[in-house]
Amino acid sequence: MLEQIYKAHALMDEVCKALGRQINIMEVCGTHTVAIFRNGIKGTLPPKIKMLSGPGCPVCVTDAGYIDVALKLADDKSVIIATYGDMMRVPGTNGSLERKHSKNVKVVLSSTDALQLAQDNPGKTVVFLAVGFETTTPATAVVVRQAAELGIDNFTVLAAHKRILPAMKALLCEKNHKIDAFLCPGHVSVIIGSDAYVPIVREFARPCVVAGFEPLQIIEGLGEICRQLAKQEPEVKSVYNAVVTPQGNATAQQIINQCFEAADSYWRGLGKINNSAFRLKNQYARFDAFKRFGLEEKGAEDVTGCRCGEILCGLIDPPQCAMFGKTCTPDTPVGPCMVSSEGTCAAWFKYARKGKTAQ
Amino acid sequence: MTTNAVDKILLAHGGGGRLTDQLIRHNILPKLKNDILAELADAAKLELSSSSVCFSTDSYVVKPLFFNGGDIGKLAVCGTINDLAVAGAKPAVLGLALIIEEGFEFRLLEKILESAADTAKQNNVPIVAGDTKVVETGAADKIFINTAGVGTRLPGVDLGFDKIALGDKLIINGTIGDHGMAIICQREDIKFQSDLESDCAAVAELVCKILESIAGVKFMRDPTRGGLAATLNEIVIASGHSIEITEADIPVKPTAQAAADVLGFDILNVANEGKFVAVVSPESAENILSLCRNHPLGKDAQIIGSVVRTADAPVVELITRIGGRRIVQMPYGHELPRIC
Amino acid sequence: MCLAIPARIIELTDDKAVVDAMGNRFKARTTLLPEAKLGDLVLVHAGFAIGLVDEEEAKETWQLLAEIDAFWDTPNKLSG
Numbered sequence: 149m150l151e152q153i154y155k156a157h158a159l160m161d162e163v164c165k166a167l168g169r170q171i172n173i174m175e176v177c178g179t180h181t182v183a184i185f186r187n188g189i190k191g192t193l194p195p196k197i198k199m200l201s202g203p204g205c206p207v208c209v210t211d212a213g214y215i216d217v218a219l220k221l222a223d224d225k226s227v228i229i230a231t232y233g234d235m236m237r238v239p240g241t242n243g244s245l246e247r248k249h250s251k252n253v254k255v256v257l258s259s260t261d262a263l264q265l266a267q268d269n270p271g272k273t274v275v276f277l278a279v280g281f282e283t284t285t286p287a288t289a290v291v292v293r294q295a296a297e298l299g300i301d302n303f304t305v306l307a308a309h310k311r312i313l314p315a316m317k318a319l320l321c322e323k324n325h326k327i328d329a330f331l332c333p334g335h336v337s338v339i340i341g342s343d344a345y346v347p348i349v350r351e352f353a354r355p356c357v358v359a360g361f362e363p364l365q366i367i368e369g370l371g372e373i374c375r376q377l378a379k380q381e382p383e384v385k386s387v388y389n390a391v392v393t394p395q396g397n398a399t400a401q402q403i404i405n406q407c408f409e410a411a412d413s414y415w416r417g418l419g420k421i422n423n424s425a426f427r428l429k430n431q432y433a434r435f436d437a438f439k440r441f442g443l444e445e446k447g448a449e450d451v452t453g454c455r456c457g458e459i460l461c462g463l464i465d466p467p468q469c470a471m472f473g474k475t476c477t478p479d480t481p482v483g484p485c486m487v488s489s490e491g492t493c494a495a496w497f498k499y500a501r502k503g504k505t506a507q
Numbered sequence: 508m509t510t511n512a513v514d515k516i517l518l519a520h521g522g523g524g525r526l527t528d529q530l531i532r533h534n535i536l537p538k539l540k541n542d543i544l545a546e547l548a549d550a551a552k553l554e555l556s557s558s559s560v561c562f563s564t565d566s567y568v569v570k571p572l573f574f575n576g577g578d579i580g581k582l583a584v585c586g587t588i589n590d591l592a593v594a595g596a597k598p599a600v601l602g603l604a605l606i607i608e609e610g611f612e613f614r615l616l617e618k619i620l621e622s623a624a625d626t627a628k629q630n631n632v633p634i635v636a637g638d639t640k641v642v643e644t645g646a647a648d649k650i651f652i653n654t655a656g657v658g659t660r661l662p663g664v665d666l667g668f669d670k671i672a673l674g675d676k677l678i679i680n681g682t683i684g685d686h687g688m689a690i691i692c693q694r695e696d697i698k699f700q701s702d703l704e705s706d707c708a709a710v711a712e713l714v715c716k717i718l719e720s721i722a723g724v725k726f727m728r729d730p731t732r733g734g735l736a737a738t739l740n741e742i743v744i745a746s747g748h749s750i751e752i753t754e755a756d757i758p759v760k761p762t763a764q765a766a767a768d769v770l771g772f773d774i775l776n777v778a779n780e781g782k783f784v785a786v787v788s789p790e791s792a793e794n795i796l797s798l799c800r801n802h803p804l805g806k807d808a809q810i811i812g813s814v815v816r817t818a819d820a821p822v823v824e825l826i827t828r829i830g831g832r833r834i835v836q837m838p839y840g841h842e843l844p845r846i847c
Numbered sequence: 848m849c850l851a852i853p854a855r856i857i858e859l860t861d862d863k864a865v866v867d868a869m870g871n872r873f874k875a876r877t878t879l880l881p882e883a884k885l886g887d888l889v890l891v892h893a894g895f896a897i898g899l900v901d902e903e904e905a906k907e908t909w910q911l912l913a914e915i916d917a918f919w920d921t922p923n924k925l926s927g
Contacts, residue, residue, distance in 0.1 A: 186827070188830075188831020188832040232893070233845050233846075236843055257697065257894055258893050260876060283897065284846060286895065364829070389904045390900050391899070399881060499834055699873030701871045765852065765871055769891075846849050
């Protein structure tokens with residue numbers, strides 16, 4: 149394994165020397181951000197390679213307003229909130245699900261557990277916090293479909309699933325963006341297929357390389373990006389051949405399309421992006437918790453001084469935010485970049501040397 | 508009517524009257540079997556081999572009560588024995604206090620007592636004092652246990668944060684994360700089957716052997732809640748020194764790592780109940796490592812790192828498998844399963 | 848996103864499977880992977896198998912899987 153690493157590093161060094169300028173690579177996916185930090189990869193890269201951490205952490209792009217809706221629903225004793233653990237510590241405007249200490253908030257490992265909760269508690273309404281990109285969306289679609297088939301009407305979904313490609317395009321349309329290439333999310337790609345990134349290459353001429361989350365995967369992915377940049381031949385390539393195919397998982401895509409349709413949504417820091425979210429189709433509207441409870445997600449105001457938006461676009465690094473490490477820490481998070489275990493700021497805080505930036 | 512005809516604990520069993528008396532005489536004493544306890548005095552009279560002692564106490568609220576590799580009774584005894592040992596003392600006696608929820612099944616109480624008794628006996632540490640209280644349904648979660656212990660300080664052994672110095676090595680006696688991951692997969696909401704077993708064990712014998720035969724141990728601690736990460740951070744904060752550890756040298760069972768990966772946990776933050784971290788002089792490290800490896804509770808021992816120069820603030824830094832570096836932070840204190 | 852691990856299908860009835868990841872056995876659905884069979888190595892995310900894993904590539908990709916082979920082949924520093 150070490151040999152492959154040396155090879156990739158040698159390639160990166162070579163390319164950096166040849167190009168003679170800074171190379172900005174955006175890892176879109178929060179799990180990549182964390183993997184890069186946990187393995188200390190940044191420190192091993194040539195100084196001319198800069199990693200930008202993009203908005204691919206679904207917790208990061210989940211508005212405080214969404215949490216506020218969930219907290220409000222948790223006040224209703226006839227409701228059971230079923231959520232992945234990731235959402236428990238995300239701050240709403242006034243506290244988080246964890247701090248609420250409600251007996252009716254249950255952490256689940258799978259959407260199927262949430263549906264089971266509904267079946268086991270016929271007197272209550274389960275609200276499943278459905279967050280995540282295309283990797284997680286099919287799991288929600290499966291249980292919505294099942295609930296419809298079995299008539300489990302006390303099951304609802306507070307959907308906030310998002311689509312990765314519109315966000316990637318929006319980033320490339322941002323005026324001051326510095327993105328030279330994308331390290332594409334391995335597991336989203338298992339669902340959507342590596343061919344999904346072809347339009348990005350065609351329209352924006354940026355390399356799109358799909359990698360998994362093991363350190364060697366990331367390093368090989370970065371090496372491949374450098375190779376493409378040196379040859380000025382951007383293309384879609386996957387180094388995650390163990391699981392990613394060009395077409396992706398057709399069954400999963402079909403199930404998503406059966407239950408969801410694209411809708412516009414607001415992303416923290418990026419504003420409104422067209423067709424960037426999944427909304428339940430009309431025939432499944434009765435499972436939509438927003439509709440069932442007559443609630444709307446009010447876009448919460450960004451806290452003054454919170455620069456999560458610029459961080460999510462890769463325009464600044466966490467230490468450039470005045471609140472970083474001072475008023476905003478993992479124990480006292482202000483914005484989602486610090487709250488999420490995958491958030492750029494949380495990763496910097498936890499893994500990078502105190503007082504020094506990671507590069 | 509003897510208590511054996513009853514299958515659940517009643518409030519009266521903690522009331523200090525006839526039922527309490529029966530519980531103690533018929534169920535507790537016969538298992539814990541020692542002369543001091545049999546006196547049923549208000550306090551145990553002790554003749555210790557030294558007046559220089561260590562004292563420790565801990566409470567146990569683990570769920571589930573019974574898990575692969577042990578139960579709350581064994582845990583309660585091992586936990587306090589280990590705390591005494593890593594402080595440099597030979598455990599001498601234990602106290603055992605039970606707080607039981609009304610309605611708790613008798614046969615489960617018997618099993619727990621037997622387990623505590625067996626563990627105490629195997630380690631030659633009699634339980635010489637005890638107490639039993641019963642609270643109403645809902646006022647406690649089945650059973651809570653407190654153990655307290657006294658140990659005699661080993662002569663010539665003086666462990667402390669202030670003894671830690673630049674260049675010292677860190678040794679762990681085996682694989683990390685086994686207990687925490689074994690427990691978590693038996694929790695109601697998580698529920699998966701695993702080959703994993705808790706590493707719950709009393710390491711006092713091994714620890715005392717090390718301390719009595721090899722000079723050079725500066726400090727020891729058992730990495731329980733918060734895992735190795737918490738213990739290393741505690742050492743760094745208290746000693747003012749920085750620590751550097753090497754990921755590839757930290758022993759982890761593949762099953763434990765995979766279980767952590769499934770849930771999105773950091774194995775460094777996961778509890779251990781049969782492990783100790785020792786900070787030792789560089790000259791003594793290899794000998795201590797050998798001694799560990801020749802003992803059943805230390806066969807997977809490794810030197811995992813060393814005490815290093817501090818740059819700006821004392822930190823725990825990890826050298827990753829690919830040669831990168833990252834800081835190991837003090838854990839939050841409660842790991843939540845993640846999907847992202 | 849997101850966390851997903853390779854695991855082997857050791858039981859399968861309709862779309863309900865039990866998978867094994869290095870000695871941890873848990874439930875997963877194969878609803879999204881109808882072509883999955885008993886014995887297949889699959890990628891599991893949030894209780895669902897989302898893709899088939901190529902065994903040879905897997906050893907190159909996941910250190911833990913690669914180590915397991917080495918683990919059995921050589922006298923290792925881990926004793927059990």
